[in-house]
Amino acid sequence: MNQTSRIHGRHRGNGNAQGIQRWGSLIGGSALAIYGLTRRSPVGLALATLGGVVAISGAKANALEEPATQSSVLINGSPEEAYRFWHDFEHFPLFMNHLESVTVTGQGRSRWVAVGPLGTKFRWDAEIVNEQTNQSIAWRSLPGSEIEVDGYVQFEPAPGNRGTLISARIRYRPPAGALGHAVAKMLGKDPNFLMRQDLRRLKALMEAGEIPTTDGQTHGPRSVTAAAARFVDPDRPFKGDVEVAEVFSQLRRVS
Amino acid sequence: MKAVCWMGVDKISVETVPDPKILNPRDAIVRITSTCICGSDLHLYNGFVPTMEQGDILGHEFMGEVVEVGPGINRDKLKVGDRVVVPFTIACGNCFFCKSQLWSCCDNSNPNYWIAEEIMGYSPSGLFGYTHMLGGYSGGQAQYARVPFADVGPLKIPAGIPDEKVVFLSDIFPTGYMAAENCDIEPGDTVAIWGCGPVGQFAIRSCFMLGAERVIAIDRIPERLQMAKEGGAETINFDEVDDLIQLLKDMTGNIGPDSCMDAVGMEAFGHGIGYMMDRTKQMLRIETDRPIALREAIQACRKGGTVSVPGVYGGFIDKVPMGAFMNKGLAMKTGQTHMMRYMKPLLDRVERGDIDPSFVATHRPPIDLAPEMYKMFRDKQDQCIKVVMDPWANGARAAA
Numbered sequence: 333m334n335q336t337s338r339i340h341g342r343h344r345g346n347g348n349a350q351g352i353q354r355w356g357s358l359i360g361g362s363a364l365a366i367y368g369l370t371r372r373s374p375v376g377l378a379l380a381t382l383g384g385v386v387a388i389s390g391a392k393a394n395a396l397e398e399p400a401t402q403s404s405v406l407i408n409g410s411p412e413e414a415y416r417f418w419h420d421f422e423h424f425p426l427f428m429n430h431l432e433s434v435t436v437t438g439q440g441r442s443r444w445v446a447v448g449p450l451g452t453k454f455r456w457d458a459e460i461v462n463e464q465t466n467q468s469i470a471w472r473s474l475p476g477s478e479i480e481v482d483g484y485v486q487f488e489p490a491p492g493n494r495g496t497l498i499s500a501r502i503r504y505r506p507p508a509g510a511l512g513h514a515v516a517k518m519l520g521k522d523p524n525f526l527m528r529q530d531l532r533r534l535k536a537l538m539e540a541g542e543i544p545t546t547d548g549q550t551h552g553p554r555s556v557t558a559a560a561a562r563f564v565d566p567d568r569p570f571k572g573d574v575e576v577a578e579v580f581s582q583l584r585r586v587s
Numbered sequence: 588m589k590a591v592c593w594m595g596v597d598k599i600s601v602e603t604v605p606d607p608k609i610l611n612p613r614d615a616i617v618r619i620t621s622t623c624i625c626g627s628d629l630h631l632y633n634g635f636v637p638t639m640e641q642g643d644i645l646g647h648e649f650m651g652e653v654v655e656v657g658p659g660i661n662r663d664k665l666k667v668g669d670r671v672v673v674p675f676t677i678a679c680g681n682c683f684f685c686k687s688q689l690w691s692c693c694d695n696s697n698p699n700y701w702i703a704e705e706i707m708g709y710s711p712s713g714l715f716g717y718t719h720m721l722g723g724y725s726g727g728q729a730q731y732a733r734v735p736f737a738d739v740g741p742l743k744i745p746a747g748i749p750d751e752k753v754v755f756l757s758d759i760f761p762t763g764y765m766a767a768e769n770c771d772i773e774p775g776d777t778v779a780i781w782g783c784g785p786v787g788q789f790a791i792r793s794c795f796m797l798g799a800e801r802v803i804a805i806d807r808i809p810e811r812l813q814m815a816k817e818g819g820a821e822t823i824n825f826d827e828v829d830d831l832i833q834l835l836k837d838m839t840g841n842i843g844p845d846s847c848m849d850a851v852g853m854e855a856f857g858h859g860i861g862y863m864m865d866r867t868k869q870m871l872r873i874e875t876d877r878p879i880a881l882r883e884a885i886q887a888c889r890k891g892g893t894v895s896v897p898g899v900y901g902g903f904i905d906k907v908p909m910g911a912f913m914n915k916g917l918a919m920k921t922g923q924t925h926m927m928r929y930m931k932p933l934l935d936r937v938e939r940g941d942i943d944p945s946f947v948a949t950h951r952p953p954i955d956l957a958p959e960m961y962k963m964f965r966d967k968q969d970q971c972i973k974v975v976m977d978p979w980a981n982g983a984r985a986a987a
Contacts, residue, residue, distance in 0.1 A: 406683070408681060408682055408683050408686065494683055495683070525701070528701075529701070532700065535682075535694065535695065536679070536694075536695040539679060539681045539682045539694075539695055540613070540679035540680070540681055540682070540695040540696075540736065541612065541613065541659060541681075542611045542612050542613055542659065543611075543698075544611070544677075544679075544695060544696050544697065544698045544713060544722070544735065545610055545611060545698050546610075546698055546722065546723050546724055546725070547610070548608065548610055549607060549608075549610060549724070549725050549733060550588075550590070550604050550605045550606065550607045550608070550644070550725055550733075551592075551604060551642045551643060551644055551725055552590060552592030552593075552594070552600075552602040552604050552641075552642035552643070552644060553592070553594075553602060553641070553642050554640065554641055554642040555640075555641040555642070558640060558641065
């Protein structure tokens with residue numbers, strides 16, 4: 333319980349502090365710039381320039397910081413079972429869709445391969461940095477990896493003997509440039525959504541022994557427009573983080 | 588194989604599509620011998636439930652013979668050659684909800700759960716042949732179907748009982764029975780049921796099984812009211828009545844029915860300005876469902892009574908008489924049917940001869956006639972109450 337509140341607390345605390353700092357710089361810097369410009373003097377111009385720099389750095393600050401994605405799921409099983417399953421990192425690609433493989437190389441180390449847009453592959457090596465048997469596991473990418481990743485998962489008995497509460501937090505710090513862009517794309521518009529999906533797949537796998545799917549099932553002729561729309565954006569029409577209004581705008585849709 | 592496909596609002600066609608394949612270890616493939624059209628299929632036909640896609644295979648009331656089982660299925664539970672009725676809800680059997688007998692709330696059977704979560708907070712189980720929001724599983728109005736978690740849902744049927752006596756165990760009989768159970772019937776109770784479609788018909792008979800003394804059935808289609816009467820109900824044709832609520836009061840000594848059941852759902856019919864407003868709002872998509880029967884059920888129910896809602900709703904409704912509901916101290920029970928709770932006990936009742944469910948079937952066409960049957964069923968033509976299709980009969984369309 334303590335652990336959970338710490339995960340959530342830390343994340344929220346960080347986010348707020350960053351947010352305040354960022355908006356502070358943005359608003360303060362902009363005010364300074366406007367004040368400087370209205371002076372119409374060399375000192376004013378200098379103030380305006382300084383203000384501008386502060387404002388821009390404020391606007392940029394958060395873009396470089398990838399927030400941790402986190403979620404939790406209740407599974408009908410014991411913490412021991414959940415821990416055992418999670419502890420074998422080679423199981424991860426079974427439920428984390430963006431991973432192609434994880435190979436355990438020994439001594440708590442593993443080699444990870446993820447697949448991004450257009451089949452771009454990212455590789456990194458990670459090691460377990462802390463683990464409490466049947467309670468928690470923390471891992472981190474090794475120094476020098478092209479992507480910085482750290483993860484933490486904990487297993488607690490759920491109230492009322494309802495199984496195990498699995499809470500996970502994973503943070504990706506992609507590098508700048510095209511590779512970073514590709515990583516961001518891999519994580520999608522909403523990395524938290526991706527993580528919830530992963531944990532739901534884990535739950536299905538642990539409870540039902542398989543992940544429900546309709547991929548590859550038989551169906552009648554699909555419409556050309558729907559096929560084209562899906563080609564352009566595979567998240568549509570029924571995949572991804574939809575809004576209520578969006579779902580209902582499908583109402584009476586003749587596709 | 589042949590399959591009945593949703594090709595758009597008001598567009599149903601029978602297409603030739605690839606045979607289904609095993610996709611997951613606990614799948615089975617069933618060769619379908621009987622398959623029905625359900626009232627809830629009409630909501631899809633009429634375009635009132637979101638997230639359908641052209642090419643979706645319809646149908647969730649079917650039975651047949653197992654022709655293939657996945658590697659994850661224990662042969663003691665299901666094997667090739669078994670004759671089975673397949674429940675319309677899909678359940679994993681191992682999650683909190685399945686373990687709690689809330690089978691239609693299974694957490695692991697809807698791959699598109701997040702769409703449902705946007706609208707409902709949490710997702711119900713996956714369903715066959717329904718919307719993508721509820722899984723988008725290809726349905727059973729076809730010659731074959733893929734059945735996920737086939738070691739949990741399908742109920743084995745002994746040889747010797749004809750299809751038409753047991754096929755309704757796939758949905759409407761258990762649904763009517765659970766709706767009656769949701770009425771919390773005490774011996775001697777009076778139950779009023781809005782809607783005498785197939786679910787209403789089974790609900791009438793189930794209410795009597797559960798100890799109700801009077802059932803008042805409300806509809807406007809003469810042959811449905813007639814069938815309700817044959818089931819022992821008193822009937823009201825609401826087209827011929829000025830004030831339905833007052834009539835129900837008069838029939839019950841001003842007490843009101845102990846339980847009221849809305850076996851109609853989102854496309855109810857009614858009278859007057861309120862009904863017209865609902866229709867207009869539904870057309871304009873300001874309101875997704877027309878809750879006329881639900882409003883009346885709440886209004887008519889006696890103080891401290893129970894409202895049971897087997898009728899299907901998809902989204903949002905306006906002007907629910909919450910004041911009446913609260914001040915009269917009513918309870919409401921609803922849900923997609925927890926099929927696996929009811930199928931076996933109801934099969935036992937059929938085998939004992941307590942009930943012969945085949946009474947409800949009025950049409951038994953080959954599957955090729957599905958488009959005509961959808962229209963006939965929706966427009967209540969030809970005294971159509973329930974359509975059971977044969978996927979293998981040689982259904983030359985000229986036979987229509």
